[in-house]
Amino acid sequence: MRTLLKYFSWRYLRHHPIRVFLSVMSVALGVALFASIDISNTSTEAAFRRTVRRLAGHAQLQVVRAGRPGVEQEVLRKLEGLEGIQAAPVLQLSTTVPGLKDMLLVMGLDLQREATVRTWDTSQDGKPQIYVLALLGDAIFVSQSFATRNNLKLAGQFSLNTPTGPRKVTIAAIFKDRGAAQAFGGNVAVMPIKTAQRLFGRGTTVDRIDLVVKGDVRDAARRVAATLGADYVVQPPPTQNSFLDEALTRLRAILGVGVVALLVGIFIIYNSVSISVVERVREIGTLRAIGATRPQIFGVVLLEWSTLGFLGSAAGLGLGMVLAKSLISIWTKEVNQVTMIVDISDLAVLPRTVAGSLIIGTVTALTAAYFPARAAMSITPIEMLRQNLYVMTSASHYFRSFGAGLVSIAVSLLLMGGLVTFEGVSLIASFFAFLGAALLMPQVTLWTSQRTRPIFDRLFHLLGFLAADNISKFPQRTALTVVALAGALAMMVSSSSIVLGIKVRSFEWMEDAFPFDATVSATDYAATLYADVALPAEVPERVVSKPEVELAYGVRSRIHGFGAYDVMIYAVELDKYVRMQEMRGRSGFVPPGALPELRAGRGVITSFNFLKLHKLKEGDSLVLQSPQGPQSFRILGGYEDYAWPQGTLYLDRSVYRERWGDGAISYLDVKLKKGTDLEKWRTATEQELRSSHWLFVYDVAMLKKLADDVMDNTLRLMNVQVALAMVIGFFGIVNTLLISVLSRTREIGLLRAVGMTTGQVGSMILIEALFMAVVGGILGIALGLAGAKWPLAFHVAQVSGYWLPLYAPWTTLAIAFGASILIGAVASILPSRRAAQLNILEAITYE
Numbered sequence: 001m002r003t004l005l006k007y008f009s010w011r012y013l014r015h016h017p018i019r020v021f022l023s024v025m026s027v028a029l030g031v032a033l034f035a036s037i038d039i040s041n042t043s044t045e046a047a048f049r050r051t052v053r054r055l056a057g058h059a060q061l062q063v064v065r066a067g068r069p070g071v072e073q074e075v076l077r078k079l080e081g082l083e084g085i086q087a088a089p090v091l092q093l094s095t096t097v098p099g100l101k102d103m104l105l106v107m108g109l110d111l112q113r114e115a116t117v118r119t120w121d122t123s124q125d126g127k128p129q130i131y132v133l134a135l136l137g138d139a140i141f142v143s144q145s146f147a148t149r150n151n152l153k154l155a156g157q158f159s160l161n162t163p164t165g166p167r168k169v170t171i172a173a174i175f176k177d178r179g180a181a182q183a184f185g186g187n188v189a190v191m192p193i194k195t196a197q198r199l200f201g202r203g204t205t206v207d208r209i210d211l212v213v214k215g216d217v218r219d220a221a222r223r224v225a226a227t228l229g230a231d232y233v234v235q236p237p238p239t240q241n242s243f244l245d246e247a248l249t250r251l252r253a254i255l256g257v258g259v260v261a262l263l264v265g266i267f268i269i270y271n272s273v274s275i276s277v278v279e280r281v282r283e284i285g286t287l288r289a290i291g292a293t294r295p296q297i298f299g300v301v302l303l304e305w306s307t308l309g310f311l312g313s314a315a316g317l318g319l320g321m322v323l324a325k326s327l328i329s330i331w332t333k334e335v336n337q338v339t340m341i342v343d344i345s346d347l348a349v350l351p352r353t354v355a356g357s358l359i360i361g362t363v364t365a366l367t368a369a370y371f372p373a374r375a376a377m378s379i380t381p382i383e384m385l386r387q388n389l390y391v392m393t394s395a396s397h398y399f400r401s402f403g404a405g406l407v408s409i410a411v412s413l414l415l416m417g418g419l420v421t422f423e424g425v426s427l428i429a430s431f432f433a434f435l436g437a438a439l440l441m442p443q444v445t446l447w448t449s450q451r452t453r454p455i456f457d458r459l460f461h462l463l464g465f466l467a468a469d470n471i472s473k474f475p476q477r478t479a480l481t482v483v484a485l486a487g488a489l490a491m492m493v494s495s496s497s498i499v500l501g502i503k504v505r506s507f508e509w510m511e512d513a514f515p516f517d518a519t520v521s522a523t524d525y526a527a528t529l530y531a532d533v534a535l536p537a538e539v540p541e542r543v544v545s546k547p548e549v550e551l552a553y554g555v556r557s558r559i560h561g562f563g564a565y566d567v568m569i570y571a572v573e574l575d576k577y578v579r580m581q582e583m584r585g586r587s588g589f590v591p592p593g594a595l596p597e598l599r600a601g602r603g604v605i606t607s608f609n610f611l612k613l614h615k616l617k618e619g620d621s622l623v624l625q626s627p628q629g630p631q632s633f634r635i636l637g638g639y640e641d642y643a644w645p646q647g648t649l650y651l652d653r654s655v656y657r658e659r660w661g662d663g664a665i666s667y668l669d670v671k672l673k674k675g676t677d678l679e680k681w682r683t684a685t686e687q688e689l690r691s692s693h694w695l696f697v698y699d700v701a702m703l704k705k706l707a708d709d710v711m712d713n714t715l716r717l718m719n720v721q722v723a724l725a726m727v728i729g730f731f732g733i734v735n736t737l738l739i740s741v742l743s744r745t746r747e748i749g750l751l752r753a754v755g756m757t758t759g760q761v762g763s764m765i766l767i768e769a770l771f772m773a774v775v776g777g778i779l780g781i782a783l784g785l786a787g788a789k790w791p792l793a794f795h796v797a798q799v800s801g802y803w804l805p806l807y808a809p810w811t812t813l814a815i816a817f818g819a820s821i822l823i824g825a826v827a828s829i830l831p832s833r834r835a836a837q838l839n840i841l842e843a844i845t846y847e
Contacts, residue, residue, distance in 0.1 A: 004296060008287070009304040012280060018830070020308065022731045023365075027312030028319060029727060031361040035320025038353050040327055046348035054183045055092070055107070056237040057118030059210035060217045063087075063224065066233050070205035070627060078227055084214040085224065088113040089206040091196045095533055096161045096524055098694030100150065104160070105188045106140075107180075108196025108206070116212050118180050120190060122173040131155040134172035138195055141173045145186030159694065161522055161533045162199045166694045185345065201534075201664065294377045301373040302366060309365020310358060317357040321349060398442035398475065405439030408432045416794050425798070430791040434487060437783055441479035446472060448775065460767055463760060466751075467767040478772060485730075485776035485823065486783055489816045493784025494792050496812035499711050501788070501804035502796075506642040506707050510700060513588050513641070515580040516552075516669035518682050518699045520689070523667075525698070525706045534664035536693055543668055543685065548676045553577050554665035556653060560624065567610060568644035569624075571656030574598055580671050589639040589650055601655035603636035609801025610647025611638050624649075626659045645800040734827045741765065741835045748835055749844040762832035766825065773824025777817040784816070 013020050056062070063079070065071050071089070079087040091108030114120070120141060122128050131154050134140075140160070142152060152158060154174055159166040169191075177186050197203060211234075213220040225234045284297055328344050415429035449472040456464030471478050520543055522533040534556075544552050553576035560569045578595055581588045589605050590598065597603035604622065611617060618638060624631045633651075641648045657663045672681060678699055686697040698706075741748065748761060789806040797803045 004287075004292065004300045005303070008280070008283070008297075009300055013304065013308075022734060023305075024308050024312040024315065026731050027309050027361045027365055028316035029731075030364065031313050031316025031357050032319035032323055034360060035317050035353060035357045036323035036327060038356070039320060039324040039347055039349055042350050042353065043324065043328070043344050043346065043348040047344045047346070051183045052237045054180045055118075056210060057180060058212050059088070059117050060213050060236065061211040061221055061224070061234055062237055063209040063211065063228065064207070064233050064235070066231055070202075071207065071209055071232070073204045073206075075228060075232065076209060079209065079211070079224065082220075082223055082227060085220055086113070086116045086212045086214075088117045088210045088212075089193060090208050090210055091193055091200070091202060091206045092208070093196075093200060095200075096522075096694075097150075098159045098161060098166055103184075103187065104146075105184055106160075106191060106196060106200075107188065108191050108193040108200075108202075110193050117210050119178065120173075120181065121176040121178055123176075128173075129154060130173045131171065134170035135192070138167060138169045138199065139172035139192060140169040141175055141190040142171055143177055143181040143186040143188055144174055145177050145181075146189070147171070147174050149186075160199070161694060162201075166536075167199055298373055298377045302369055305369035306362055306366045309362040312365065313358045313361025316361055317354060320357065321347060398446065401439045402443040405436040405441075408436030408439060410436075412436060412791065416790050429794065430787060433787065433791055434483075434490075434783070437486070437779070438479075438483040441483050441779075442475045445479040445482065445775070446475035449475065449478075449771075452771075456767070456771075460763075463764045464767055467764050467771065471768060471771060478768075482772050482776045482779060485773065485820060486780035489777060489780025489820055490783035490787055492816050493781055493809065493812055494787035496809040497785060497788035497807055498792050498796060498804065500809045501793075501807045502642065502802070503708060503711050504807055505640070505802070505804060506711075507704055509640055509642045510704055510707070512586060513639075514669075514700050514703070515577070515584055515586065515588060515671065516700070517672045517676075517678055518685075518697055519667050519669045519703070520685070521667040521696050521698065522694070524696055525703075534666055535668060535695070539689065539693060539695065540665060540668050542689070543670060546685070548672050548681050549670055550673045551576060551580050551583075551671045552668055553580065554653060554668050556656060556662060556664055557666045558662070560649075562622075562624065562647070563614065565613065565646040567646055568648045569651060569656070570643075570648060571651045571653040571662075573654075574650075574652045577669075580669075583671070589641065591637040594636045597634070597636055598650075598652045599654070601652065601659070602634060604633035605637050605639055605650040606635055607641035607643070607648040607801075608638045609641070609645070610649065611635070612797070612801035612803075613647055627661055628659050631659055642802070645802075647801065730823045730827055734830055741831045745838060746844060748838060749840050752838070752840045753844060758836035761835045762828070765832045765835060766828045769824040769828035769831075770821065773820045773827075776824075777820030780820065781813055781816055 063071060063075065076087055076089055079085060089110050092105070094103050094105055097104055109118075122130060122141070134155065147153070150158070152171055152174075154171055156171050157168050158171075160169050175181050175190075181188050191199075193206065197205075211220070211224065221234045225232070228234070287297060288294070324347055328347070409432070412429045412432035415425050415432065449468050453465065453468040453472065456468040458464075460467070520535065520539065522535050535554075540552070540554055543549060553573035555573075556569075556571040558569050558571075559566050561567075574590060574595060577588065578590050581590070591605070594603060594605070598605070606616070606622075614622075616622065616635060618635050620635050621632055622635060624633065639650075672678060682697045682699055686695065689695040689697070752758075752761065785806065785808065793804050793806075
């Protein structure tokens, strides 16, 4: 075996470094895609758990209200009587600071109880540094890193956005970046709990109560639950939340790209192993004739390619870590688009990721090598010594593969048709669809090359005939390369189509649902799409009193728990909203005749995706938890709404104010009188309001641009993955053309001997490359549009409830086809040079 490895495997691999490199890199890039996504996923989850641990401090348990927010003060008094339990109330919220892009996490804490739960080190030179006078007013403690970034000093002041407008707070202490202060890169601040409750309008309630337990934690949890009753939940600090789940779902969806990329790698290695067997078929026949057994040679072939697969996997793992590190900044913004969840500062590479990457790449190479090696071992030594016989047997029809491809596509269609339903079924359907296309392509390529041979002959004469003849002789090799390129282009087209679909439908929704000209908000949407910050009470009156304003209505938007989801509630002044819609001849989200029921608090309008996710329909009832207890509403209608991926609910603001006790306004939508210069009014109003408040005035075009930027950020994350997949497709064409040159060494030598120039040889190879590029481009566009129409659209519907029609991204289609031609042309350069460098005499005697 050692002799075979040295003189049979190692010598062959050493003499073909380019082909070995291409095969190893195909595995490496596929593994890199898988590893980068998995590392980003685990890093996000680890960052969230790390943040929770830091914010929880020494607390082993938390008490929260069941089904609705707000833990009352009396709960704390009940817990004080329990032995072995120390309780500390926490009010935790995210807000913005005027003039800063970053959000700030504010924790309202009982500073006397805090010592047993979290450490806030304010010492300097061994002595606490506290500005005591600040505690008499609106005091705040900030981290050292936050203070340094913003040039803040002890006893200094800065403004903080609150539901009642910006409020100046005085820095009472600056604590070191340790423990909880390390969360979110140090964007953490602490307030005395009563100050936080007053500034943020929380009355006497808190978000949770942290418990430090002496003794058995389970026993303490049972005692606390028995004391508080069913209205409260006692649990360890959570390791998940719905915002994180929704963001990770989007990330896991991209795993499909990595799976397809590995499948492409299988095709490239399959080609490489096939030609390596063909090139060594006489050598194998000779070894078999002098006593080497089939298992020995078969084992050596599998060992050499599994070793290359392992090396490619190791390289891919390292590349995946580098890629994940570069993607973290994009991904952090993606995760935190809605509210502060994580600060992904460190990569979390789990042993399962390392093992999985190495195993996946190695098994990919082993699988790709198994079938051609097994086919070669089925040939007798005498047949192997007649090399041309083996070559011709590899160029037969591929009806069996064609039939398997049809079965694979049928499985994909059945999965998409709802035969089975489980998480990830759409990605499995996509895999079978791509696999089916790959299995169909050898026979389709054979048919295509036969049909196009006369066209090639007319266009390129002898060179075209020879190129088409070579393609028809080895359709499997060509087909797998075409599918590799098509897969990369399909991912580009399908992802662009889905993003375009969401953009178009979002803009259509905005056009119908937004009857206003401008909206006044306390939230900087460039920093976050949602911050629970309300307009100061006097602002709506100031805006409405302007002579240019014809009509305005207030909206309160809040995230609200509903089952396993966090839905968005929009409490709107519906009478004014309906009137504004009537002024332009539309009804928006309020169906005709529904306004009285909505105003009476008996009904609710929901988004269509809410109905799909919760399997509800018009006329059904739903129950929302409020501070006054459960509130029942009848669903009066559905609406195509793209405001929130987990579903939206529309209520009348007066109903929400009465039952939830929340009279704040998140933003004010304004309709201007005819003839008013919108941009001039918007700029002047924003400047006027900012003289006393940090507020923003957006027109509808600006809101559309912000939504467009969010989707572009998502697409950028996808395009990084697609770019790597296209590199794999490029390697596939280079590999196939090199194999074509090597397998026709004698033929090319004879053609050169009878007068063909090196330029003509290069042109012949270029024609083959362009054939593969054109077919790959057309197939990639077709697969991409089909993928966007079915499996990916099905996946989006499963995740968010949105069913998107197909939108053709014409710019992307042109780029994809142009990229395929460019890839084909560039990929032909190296094989052309290889063919041009062949020595004619050596080529004629080759074999």
